[in-house]
Amino acid sequence: MARKTGIGSGNRPLRGADAGMRDGAGKRSDRKLPxxxxxxxxxxxxxxxxxxxxxxxxxxxxxxxxxxxxxxxxxxxxxxxxxxxxxRGVMSTIALWGASRVARKSPLGLAMVVGGFAAKVFYDRGKHLEPKRSPRRRTRR
The missing domain is CATH 1.20.5 (Single alpha-helices involved in coiled-coils or other helix-helix interfaces)
Incomplete structure (x- = not known):
């Protein structure tokens, strides 16, 4: 017989206070976290x-x-x-705090911050590769 993971019907995971101390048989234990x-x-x-x-x-x-x-x-x-x-400067610290706050608030905010970081990475890599390009190719732009 399968052991139930939740209270009531179904095998839902335990949440909140029900996720607390349980013994091997799934019964509530009297031990409490000090x-x-x-x-x-x-x-x-x-x-x-x-x-x-x-x-x-x-x-x-x-x-x-x-x-x-x-x-x-x-x-x-x-x-x-x-x-x-x-x-690190105050403005940099505030910008990083703001970006982490936006990223934590919603999935859309996280996508915006990750997209910004991806753009920055591509920009940095392009700047790093620019001196390695041939001079003839650079002047064509």
Whole structure:
């Protein structure tokens, strides 16, 4: 006999409080996840702060490693990458925050941001390939 994954009829996945602690037979377990505070609002604030801090640390490390890999010059490249990330301007920070906000709001916003990034990548690649083109081909345009 197949084990039901949801409450009621059908095999829907569990949602919300029903997705909590269940034993192997699908019955609700009496074990509860220990919370730092008995107040739900406080626990939500704590979780939010922890997730934002962890996300920020992960994002910063990822940015530094990507920038250092792009320079590929060993230690001087890593130093240059760290300076580039640490010395980011206010306008750049606001633009990145706005783009991430638009991308999180809706699928259309995500498509717009991804499309913008794709256009930027194609532009950068074209600029990178331009010096490699023959001079005769460049003057024909």
């Amino acid at each position: 919370m730092p505070s008995p107040v739900t609002g406080t626990n939500l604030v704590i979780a939010d702060v922890v997730l934002r801090a962890a996300g920020g640390i992960l994002r910063r490390r990822l940015q530094k490693s990507i920038a250092a890999e792009s320079h590929r010059a060993g230690e001087p490249g890593r130093d240059k990458a760290e300076k580039m990330i640490e010395n």
